[in-house]
Amino acid sequence: MNAPARRIAHLDMDAFYASVELLRQPQLRGLPVVVGGRRANGVTAPPMPLRDYQGRGVVTTSTYEARALGVHSGMAIMRAARHAPDALLLPPSFDAYRHYSTLFKAAVVTIAPLMENRGIDEIYLDLTDLDTDSRALGLRLKAAVREATGLSCSLGIAANKLLAKIGSELDKPDGLTLLGPEDVPRRVWPLPVAKINGIGPKATRGLQALGIRTIGELAVADAALLEDAFGARFALWLRESANGVDRRPVVTESAAKSLSRETTFERDLDPRDDRSRLSTILVGLCERLAQDLAAKGAAARTVGIKLRYADFRTVTRELTLAGPVAAVRDILAGARECLRRVPLDRRLRLLGVRAGSLSAPAQETAFGRQAELPFGDEDPRSAQSRASSPGSGVATARNPGPWAG
DNA sequence: TCTGGGGTCCTAGGACCC
DNA sequence: TCTGGGGTCCTAGGACCC
Numbered sequence: 001m002n003a004p005a006r007r008i009a010h011l012d013m014d015a016f017y018a019s020v021e022l023l024r025q026p027q028l029r030g031l032p033v034v035v036g037g038r039r040a041n042g043v044t045a046p047p048m049p050l051r052d053y054q055g056r057g058v059v060t061t062s063t064y065e066a067r068a069l070g071v072h073s074g075m076a077i078m079r080a081a082r083h084a085p086d087a088l089l090l091p092p093s094f095d096a097y098r099h100y101s102t103l104f105k106a107a108v109v110t111i112a113p114l115m116e117n118r119g120i121d122e123i124y125l126d127l128t129d130l131d132t133d134s135r136a137l138g139l140r141l142k143a144a145v146r147e148a149t150g151l152s153c154s155l156g157i158a159a160n161k162l163l164a165k166i167g168s169e170l171d172k173p174d175g176l177t178l179l180g181p182e183d184v185p186r187r188v189w190p191l192p193v194a195k196i197n198g199i200g201p202k203a204t205r206g207l208q209a210l211g212i213r214t215i216g217e218l219a220v221a222d223a224a225l226l227e228d229a230f231g232a233r234f235a236l237w238l239r240e241s242a243n244g245v246d247r248r249p250v251v252t253e254s255a256a257k258s259l260s261r262e263t264t265f266e267r268d269l270d271p272r273d274d275r276s277r278l279s280t281i282l283v284g285l286c287e288r289l290a291q292d293l294a295a296k297g298a299a300a301r302t303v304g305i306k307l308r309y310a311d312f313r314t315v316t317r318e319l320t321l322a323g324p325v326a327a328v329r330d331i332l333a334g335a336r337e338c339l340r341r342v343p344l345d346r347r348l349r350l351l352g353v354r355a356g357s358l359s360a361p362a363q364e365t366a367f368g369r370q371a372e373l374p375f376g377d378e379d380p381r382s383a384q385s386r387a388s389s390p391g392s393g394v395a396t397a398r399n400p401g402p403w404a405g
Numbered sequence: 406t407c408t409g410g411g412g413t414c415c416t417a418g419g420a421c422c423c
Numbered sequence: 424t425c426t427g428g429g430g431t432c433c434t435a436g437g438a439c440c441c
Contacts, residue, residue, distance in 0.1 A: 036409080037409090038409095054406085056407090056408080056409075057409065058407090058408065058409050058410095059409095060409080060410095073441090074408080074409085075407085075408085076406090076407045076408055076409095077407095078406050078407065078408095079406090079407055079408085081406095082406095118440085118441075119411095119412085119440080119441040120441075121441075122440095122441070197439090197440075198438095198439070198440085199439090200438060200439045200440080201438085201439090202437085202438060202439085203438080203439090231416095233415090234415095256412085257412085257413070258411095258412070258413085259411085259412090260410085260411065260412075261410085261411085262409085262410060262411080263409090263410085264408095264409060264410085302433090302434095304434095312407095312408070314436085314437095315435080315436085316434090316435060316436070317434085317435080318433085318434060318435075319433095319434095320432085320433060320434085350409090350410095352410085352411095410441105411440105411441085412439100412440080412441085413438105413439085413440080414437105414438085414439085414440105415436105415437085415438085415439105416435100416436090416437090416438105417434100417435095417436095418433105418434090418435100419432105419433085419434090420431100420432080420433080421430100421431085421432085421433105422429100422430085422431085422432105423428100423429085423430085
């Protein structure tokens with residue numbers, strides 16, 4: 001028996017962070033506004049012209065007015081300032097974004113309960129079992145989001161997630177796009193390959209080297225050619241995607257697999273000269289990670305670190321422990337052990353700590369979240385069992401040791 | 406004045422076990 | 424004694440996404 005044709009929606013909030021800021025500061029409407037840079041420790045910083053910014057931040061979101069000036073997500077703010085020196089910069093206020101995220105998702109599920117979270121400002125919906133026709137449903141969803149938040153969104157509705165996502169981008173902002181299978185050649189094939197979710201800069205360059213620029217060209221590309229360049233698995237996925245084929249289900253529940261905290265320093269730090277500063281930062285990251293674990297009632301069986309050197313090269317180290325841990329001291333011990341296995345001979349710009357292989361969260365009870373973690377404070381040996389290897393103890397020029405201990 | 410922070414998934418090699 | 428395959432776990436790096 002054939003499965004019934006699916007009906008999937010992708011809903012994407014328009015310039016989400018910037019739009020939330022405009023709700024809070026409506027006098028900025030119509031101006032080029034950019035969200036990015038450092039968190040503003042709770043206080044609402046006044047908007048600052050981009051030209052006055054000093055630091056290592058990137059643009060998180062910009063209003064359409066700022067985009068028109070050439071300012072885009074991921075761009076270094078220092079570079080954005082050259083395009084739009086008078087654009088106004090606001091530090092991100094994540095608590096506010098989470099609040100509006102909760103509001104719009106709650107409004108959507110009253111209409112379409114099968115929702116998959118894709119981050120703070122995006123969702124997929126499985127509309128297959130709903131009766132209403134797609135256009136009416138789309139308009140209802142958009143109206144519900146606007147009523148709940150005062151914000152606009154763009155919506156694509158199609159037979160799968162891939163096409164729904166492409167559709168939601170076709171008419172931004174405040175769009176509603178229905179894509180049927182018959183629309184693929186006319187509306188999807190002319191688009192550049194990078195519009196396919198999962199084709200990033202690397203794959204785009206690889207395809208371009210084969211003379212493939214549009215989704216339509218990819219759809220009819222020689223299979224053997226693609227296999228040689230990308231391997232059988234990825235080649236098959238590329239061809240299917242270009243032909244609008246995507247069988248992924250809408251997944252309504254998923255547990256976190258890892259948690260991490262990282263920070264880029266205001267200036268590059270030297271592993272020896274700035275040892276105590278680095279140690280303080282490391283402890284702070286481990287403390288925040290432990291808080292995050294506690295908030296989820298989870299424990300980690302792997303602990304890892306991430307370093308980024310001044311030249312932007314990144315290394316990671318990871319350690320599997322004897323049992324799950326959640327306490328600061330265990331995370332710290334694991335992180336320090338990882339740090340001993342990495343060359344600390346040049347300046348650093350970033351340090352991060354990661355908790356992986358998370359155990360199932362504690363059960364919710366009728367009386368609220370259980371206070372005790374399943375593996376909470378037991379077995380402090382786990383992270384320290386191998387800590388007595390060469391390199392622990394006295395710091396040397398070759399091994400500056402802990403901010404490692 | 407380049408290049409944030411938090412995630413997921415994939416690959417690939419070596420260890421180890423059957 | 425020789426010659427294997429698989430399967431799983433661990434680790435590091437990288438692509439990609441929001």
